[in-house]
Amino acid sequence: MGLIADIHIRNMLLAYYHKNERLFDSRPASTKYHHSWDGGLGDHIAQVMELGMGIFNVVKEQAVDMSCTLDDVLIIGFIHDLDKLDKYTNDFPGAPWKYKEGRLNFDEIVRTVHICTTDIGLVLTENQLEALSHHHGMWSNDRSSVFAYRPNDMTTLSAITHTADLISTVTFGSKKP
Numbered sequence: 001m002g003l004i005a006d007i008h009i010r011n012m013l014l015a016y017y018h019k020n021e022r023l024f025d026s027r028p029a030s031t032k033y034h035h036s037w038d039g040g041l042g043d044h045i046a047q048v049m050e051l052g053m054g055i056f057n058v059v060k061e062q063a064v065d066m067s068c069t070l071d072d073v074l075i076i077g078f079i080h081d082l083d084k085l086d087k088y089t090n091d092f093p094g095a096p097w098k099y100k101e102g103r104l105n106f107d108e109i110v111r112t113v114h115i116c117t118t119d120i121g122l123v124l125t126e127n128q129l130e131a132l133s134h135h136h137g138m139w140s141n142d143r144s145s146v147f148a149y150r151p152n153d154m155t156t157l158s159a160i161t162h163t164a165d166l167i168s169t170v171t172f173g174s175k176k177p
C-alpha cells in the first residue's frame with residue numbers, strides 16, 4: 001500500500017485498512033474455495049497486490065501502451081474483494097465459515113463500489129471499474145458463459161488483476177502462509 005504514488009488515495013486506503021484491520025485479520029476470502037481460514041481475506045488481498053505489482057513490472061517492459069499505472073494495479077488489488085469483509089460468519093471461533101443471511105442476494109461488484117464511495121471516499125475511474133467488473137475473467141458476471149468469453153475484451157488492468165487473483169487463489173489458496 002505504501003507504494004501507491006497518489007498520496008491522497010494512499011492515505012484514504014490506509015485509513016480504511018486501519019479502521020477495519022481486525023476484519024482483514026479475521027475474515028476468510030471464501031467459505032471453502034480458497035483462503036478459507038481466519039484472516040484469509042487479508043492474506044489474499046496482500047498476495048493479489050504483490051502479484052499484480054510483479055506482473056505489471058514484467059508487462060510494462062514489453063507493452064507499447066500499458067493503459068494503466070502501478071497505482072491502478074495496487075488500488076484494484078486492494079479493493080477487489082472488500083465486499084467479503086462483511087460477507088461471511090461462523091457460529092463460534094474456529095467453526096467453518098458460511099454466508100451471512102441474505103448475502104448471496106447482493107451483487108459483489110455493486111457492493112464493493114458502494115464501499116469505495118461511501119466508506120473510503122474513493123471514486124473509481126472507468127478503467128478501474130472495468131477491471132473490478134471483469135477481474136474474474138471468464139467467470140465474471142457478464143462472461144458467465146465460456147462462449148461469451150472474449151479475452152481481447154478485457155483491458156490490461158483487468159487482465160493483470162485477473163491473473164494475480166487466479167494465481168493467489170489456485171497457488172496459495174489452500175494453505176495458510
Ligand SMILES: [Fe+2]
Pocket residue numbers: 044048080081165
Ligand atoms: Fe480475489
